[in-house]
Amino acid sequence: MHTEPHLPATPATRYGDPVYHPVAVHTPQMLPAEIPPGIELVTLPNGYRTLAYTHPTPLPAPVPTAQPVPAWAKTTALLAPTLGGGIAAAGFGISYAAPGLIAMTDALWAAIALIAAGTLAPLLLRATRGGPGRGTAPVHHVTQNITATGLFGKATGTINHR
Numbered sequence: 001m002h003t004e005p006h007l008p009a010t011p012a013t014r015y016g017d018p019v020y021h022p023v024a025v026h027t028p029q030m031l032p033a034e035i036p037p038g039i040e041l042v043t044l045p046n047g048y049r050t051l052a053y054t055h056p057t058p059l060p061a062p063v064p065t066a067q068p069v070p071a072w073a074k075t076t077a078l079l080a081p082t083l084g085g086g087i088a089a090a091g092f093g094i095s096y097a098a099p100g101l102i103a104m105t106d107a108l109w110a111a112i113a114l115i116a117a118g119t120l121a122p123l124l125l126r127a128t129r130g131g132p133g134r135g136t137a138p139v140h141h142v143t144q145n146i147t148a149t150g151l152f153g154k155a156t157g158t159i160n161h162r
Contacts, residue, residue, distance in 0.1 A: 144158070
């Protein structure tokens with residue numbers, strides 16, 4: 001009987017006991033060509049090698065190829081700075097034209113005042129003009145009465161002076 005110093009001396013401590021000293025079991029080896037797809041020979045953390053189901057390795061993603069730039073994108077890219085430059089030029093133009101625009105508004109207001117004075121002056125003069133007996137000529141009234149028969153008939157009329 002063989003005993004080990006750290007184990008009690010019992011018949012269960014002999015070599016080959018499945019509890020204390022398991023016997024190494026020889027597993028048959030498979031050739032790599034015999035392993036079906038989706039199964040691989042893997043090594044576990046405790047060192048045992050076994051067959052296991054594995055996830056298939058994905059194919060590498062295809063590398064995208066360079067695509068030509070569309071014509072509309074080129075046109076837009078060329079128009080963007082042009083449009084921005086036009087807006088900037090308009091801003092500078094307005095800033096330089098501002099004093100002239102202010103002068104033009106003053107001239108327009110002067111023209112409006114001149115038109116208003118020309119329209120209102122005869123009305124004001126007529127209102128302040130003296131009536132009969134104040135040394136002014138009397139106002140004459142002319143009345144016309146015209147009659148005609150038919151669309152193309154001869155017209156006759158009278159003129160009255162008062």
